[in-house]
Amino acid sequence: MAVAVVGSGAGLIRAGTRTSAPPRPAAADAWPSASAGTSREPAATAPAAVGMGFSKPVRIRIPSIGVDAPVTEVEVDAAGNLPAPSADDRNLAGWYRQSAAPGTVGNAVIDGHVDTAGGPAVFYGLGVLHRGDTVAIVRADRSTAEFTVDAVEVYPKDAVPGDQVYGDADRPQLRLITCGGTYTKGTGYQGSVVVYAHFSRAVPA
Template identity: 60%
Template sequence: MGARRSPWTGAALLGAAVVLGAWLVQDGSRGGQPPAPSPAEALGAGGPRPAALSGTPMGASAPVRISIPAIGVDAPVTGVGLDGEGHLATPSEQDRNLAGWYRGGVTPGQKGTALLAGHVDTAEGPAVFYGLGALHRGDRIDVARADRSTAWFMVDAIEVYPRTAFPDKQVYGQAPDPQLRLITCGGDYRKDTGYQGNVVVYAHLTGHRRPA
């Protein structure tokens, strides 16, 4: 699977992000109450992250697996695009242990913001990103890539945003260094309309293992 450069630049980026945000705040309506992050994990709670701590950008290579030891995630990654209405397509609900990488953006490890989304739950129970809200600043995220390299990320913050105030540009905007966003549904749950927001994990590249 090849990677395309993200078309999101300037005003065009924000316009695309709003469309994607419309999917992200509406998906997920199965019920249950996944863990929620504490205010101590919010952006800015631990002070700004020095840019010099970011790892050296990697070349393009599609992600094939994600591992998050702190919450027991070890899952394959599939590429997802946009559906006929311009919304981000979701990973299949037939496999609860599956994450989706937006293949229209950068690959994890490249300079910029890579996006991985996953279900919080399905009709069968908790899904791949159910535990995102239980993460803490400093936790590790490993992303194995198609070229047999592995990108290592460190969690910077975990936030919950209501669907009425989702910060599209902040979440989707292209970063000046290699960053990663993990996104799933969360927040309050209502039986008639499902989850009312999204959990977003912010992480930055700390290093990588070269292809074997």
């Protein structure tokens, strides 16, 4: 899995070896329809919380789907794609080191495989997250940045909204990304699942 972050934007590159169909996000947990007169930005629905100082993420915990995984650093390759961390470790997430540190102002971006040839991987269950679920990021200074899920979306690989995922933000936010959507043998996943969350509180070391 790799996410394109330069050029045309943030689509999933065709990849992946599916061993079983991962859960798809529920329509009820997507952003409210623009026709309903509501914004797709969490800033319109979530109160601002005081952010934290810089510290790199070292672990991600999502209690509602049983995720408890170490976090490594990932960065774009020469083609401008952001790969997930090594598929040799299915329980490993990757923090895009050019994004915000979780808890600081901006969009913190963490990706991970949905599955590998060995079976379901760290972000297999992202599709069953719901609004209001908690994501906890343990940081190198042993503090924890907690986030609350605002929405879960699945996009075609070339239609991920780069500005909402990787763009500037005036508050601490979190984006989780994995493969998703239609899957075909030989071309892999044709989309990506994106979880949007806002910073809700800091837990001291």
